[in-house]
Amino acid sequence: MDSPPPLNVNRYRNRRCGDLRTEDVGGTVQLAGWIAAKRDHGGLLFVDLRDPNGVVAGSVVQLVVHPDQAPFPVLDGLRLESVVSVGGRVVARPPETVNPKLATGEVEVAVETAEPLSSADVLPFPVERDTEVGEENRLRYRYLDLRRGPLAERIARRAQLATLVRIHLAARGFLEVQTPVLTASSPEGARDFLVPSSQYPGEFYALPQAPQQFKQLLMVGGIERYFQIAPCFRDEASRADRSPGEFYQIDLEMAFATQDDVFHEVELLMTAITEGLSSKSTSAPFPRLTFTEAIDRFGSDKPDLRLGLELCDVTADLGGRTELPMFADAPGAGHVIRALRVPGGAGRSRKWFDGFADEARKAGVVGTWLQLDPTGTKGPLARRLTEEEVGVVVQAAAAEPGDAILVAVGPRMKASLLLGDQRRRHGRELGLADPDRLAFVWVVDFPMYEQDEATGAWDFAHNPFSMPQGGLEALRDKDPGDVLAYQYDLVCNGVELSSGAVRNHRPDIMEAAFAIAGYGPDRIRSSFPALWNAFHYGPPPHAGIAPGFDRILMVLEDQANIREVIAFPLNQSARDLLMSAPAPVTDAQLRDIHLAVVPPAP
RNA sequence: GGUCCUGUGGUGCAGUUUGGAGUGCACGCCGGCCUGUCAAGCCGGAGGCCGCGGGUUCAAAUCCCGUCAGGACCGCCA
Numbered sequence: 001m002d003s004p005p006p007l008n009v010n011r012y013r014n015r016r017c018g019d020l021r022t023e024d025v026g027g028t029v030q031l032a033g034w035i036a037a038k039r040d041h042g043g044l045l046f047v048d049l050r051d052p053n054g055v056v057a058g059s060v061v062q063l064v065v066h067p068d069q070a071p072f073p074v075l076d077g078l079r080l081e082s083v084v085s086v087g088g089r090v091v092a093r094p095p096e097t098v099n100p101k102l103a104t105g106e107v108e109v110a111v112e113t114a115e116p117l118s119s120a121d122v123l124p125f126p127v128e129r130d131t132e133v134g135e136e137n138r139l140r141y142r143y144l145d146l147r148r149g150p151l152a153e154r155i156a157r158r159a160q161l162a163t164l165v166r167i168h169l170a171a172r173g174f175l176e177v178q179t180p181v182l183t184a185s186s187p188e189g190a191r192d193f194l195v196p197s198s199q200y201p202g203e204f205y206a207l208p209q210a211p212q213q214f215k216q217l218l219m220v221g222g223i224e225r226y227f228q229i230a231p232c233f234r235d236e237a238s239r240a241d242r243s244p245g246e247f248y249q250i251d252l253e254m255a256f257a258t259q260d261d262v263f264h265e266v267e268l269l270m271t272a273i274t275e276g277l278s279s280k281s282t283s284a285p286f287p288r289l290t291f292t293e294a295i296d297r298f299g300s301d302k303p304d305l306r307l308g309l310e311l312c313d314v315t316a317d318l319g320g321r322t323e324l325p326m327f328a329d330a331p332g333a334g335h336v337i338r339a340l341r342v343p344g345g346a347g348r349s350r351k352w353f354d355g356f357a358d359e360a361r362k363a364g365v366v367g368t369w370l371q372l373d374p375t376g377t378k379g380p381l382a383r384r385l386t387e388e389e390v391g392v393v394v395q396a397a398a399a400e401p402g403d404a405i406l407v408a409v410g411p412r413m414k415a416s417l418l419l420g421d422q423r424r425r426h427g428r429e430l431g432l433a434d435p436d437r438l439a440f441v442w443v444v445d446f447p448m449y450e451q452d453e454a455t456g457a458w459d460f461a462h463n464p465f466s467m468p469q470g471g472l473e474a475l476r477d478k479d480p481g482d483v484l485a486y487q488y489d490l491v492c493n494g495v496e497l498s499s500g501a502v503r504n505h506r507p508d509i510m511e512a513a514f515a516i517a518g519y520g521p522d523r524i525r526s527s528f529p530a531l532w533n534a535f536h537y538g539p540p541p542h543a544g545i546a547p548g549f550d551r552i553l554m555v556l557e558d559q560a561n562i563r564e565v566i567a568f569p570l571n572q573s574a575r576d577l578l579m580s581a582p583a584p585v586t587d588a589q590l591r592d593i594h595l596a597v598v599p600p601a602p
Numbered sequence: 603g604g605u606c607c608u609g610u611g612g613u614g615c616a617g618u619u620u621g622g623a624g625u626g627c628a629c630g631c632c633g634g635c636c637u638g639u640c641a642a643g644c645c646g647g648a649g650g651c652c653g654c655g656g657g658u659u660c661a662a663a664u665c666c667c668g669u670c671a672g673g674a675c676c677g678c679c680a
Contacts, residue, residue, distance in 0.1 A: 043637040097638050125613050188680040236679045
């Protein structure tokens with residue numbers, strides 16, 4: 001924690017509560033703060049007075065008030081968390097009453113005057129005691145939750161992160177440019193938040209889902225390196241790691257840059273962040289996995305590399321070669337046979353294994369298993385495979401006695417993702433994730449297109465502005481499913497921190513790329529007119545990325561919920577419980593913007 | 603749009619499986635006692651539509667249906 005701000009010496013206070021030490025004994029002080037605790041002994045009243053940010057810094061000092069003195073009824077009558085200014089003398093505590101748990105524990109302040117500055121009602125939840133409080137109450141009384149400390153500490157860390165990012169990127173030659181919050185609706189992506197125009201009836205601004213097009217326009221405008229801690233707005237459902245509505249990205253873009261250049265800059269930034277704000281360890285350059293490798297080895301496009309466990313594939317060893325039909329038929333059906341070792345899992349209950357099989361079924365995969373019990377190999381596969389075949393699986397999975405092996409048979413992606421999910425869950429459960437490590441990894445070479453299962457139509461898998469690897473030739477000659485994009489993710493400890501790409505700055509390649517997804521040139525022109533036009537006036541090749549600001553904080557602060565790193569978050573269902581938003585507006589307001597509300601049909 | 607979990611004095615929880623009087627714990631609140639506490643202590647007290655509505659039953663916090671609120675997840679998030 002940084003040092004506190006300069007103290008305004010005035011009639012409220014001339015010292016901070018938490019600063020008082022033995023060398024102050026004998027001096028007269030004026031203090032102000034919150035009443036953190038009261039201990040009334042009848043003949044003697046102790047009051048713990050807390051500074052602003054006091055819970056964070058542990059900056060509390062004990063006041064002593066005698067019943068025959070004027071301040072007694074004042075302090076006696078104020079409830080906890082009331083605000084008071086007191087004058088008094090710093091005295092040394094009798095040796096037997098020194099409190100070694102307090103920084104100020106060797107002294108106390110004998111109160112001579114007390115002026116109440118504000119009073120507090122009975123609190124909706126305890127501020128000082130660190131009892132669990134329901135999140136609904138914490139959000140409704142966010143100012144009290146902030147006063148409690150842990151949240152305030154994370155918000156302070158958030159400020160430090162913002163400062164560090166600005167100083168670091170400015171030193172690396174990035175220009176911070178602010179882009180509009182009121183802009184045009186974009187046809188791709190999530191649902192937009194719309195802002196009706198009062199000047200233009202029936203027309204709308206949209207809040208940006210990201211400054212994507214603006215930062216590319218800045219490249220065309222000759223800005224060599226751009227960054228912004230950019231607010232992004234998406235009207236989409238939330239998750240624990242995803243705010244409904246608004247979030248922040250460290251948005252950056254570089255002209256005449258390659259994928260490697262972006263990686264280098266981000267590795268410098270993330271290393272600076274880790275070293276500056278965390279006791280966790282990391283090492284750069286970060287390892288790279290292709291999307292295909294990530295799926296095959298870890299069953300996820302955002303693998304937690306701390307877990308160690310990897311999937312294995314026995315399709316070549318067992319597919320078509322066993323008496324077990326689901327294995328024998330797998331290669332012919334284009335299916336894979338994959339397995340995951342669960343350390344010490346042999347003794348798990350039948351219900352546990354059935355749960356896995358059930359999840360597999362829901363995922364459109366066959367799930368089965370082996371238990372390497374010391375008394376013998378058990379599980380459905382033990383009965384259906386020969387001893388030799390069991391040995392193949394055990395060896396491939398590198399399993400040891402006492403382990404279980406989960407096996408999935410089905411389409412490559414589905415089977416892998418199913419086991420990847422198990423890997424993540426059991427890995428965390430088994431404590432395989434080192435909490436002191438930040439395991440960054442680049443996931444590269446994402447496919448450019450994905451095929452709709454039902455219609456067979458191709459669509460962009462990710463960002464339509466990404467440069468296809470191999471350019472025009474690849475688009476012309478390759479099966480769309482085989483075209484890779486210069487598209488990359490930065491993953492840390494199983495959390496997707498960031499997506500980025502080398503952008504497609506060539507109108508001709510853009511036309512070809514959009515054509516495969518079924519969009520004609522008119523569609524590009526009408527959907528992205530500014531970018532399309534700009535790319536006809538000498539756009540430089542450029543590349544960028546946008547690490548999630550809130551997500552980085554979550555990882556640094558070991559928080560599973562994004563609301564824990566935001567001062568005033570919306571709740572899961574996008575309500576602001578503190579400010580009561582959203583809320584109806586007056587008819588006059590609606591008239592101004594030429595809107596009428598049509599309630600949903602019952 | 604869907605699935606699951608939770609809802610009990612101001613706070614956090616137990617009680618719900620197996621229906622039997624709002625039964626309990628810790629904290630807070632109000633009052634009293636108390637001159638060395640720092641999670642102060644002791645005594646007393648107040649505070650409940652068991653989220654809400656309906657149903658089953660002699661009887662519902664408990665079982666069933668619906669609904670609202672909070673959370674986790676699926677869909678969604680270029």
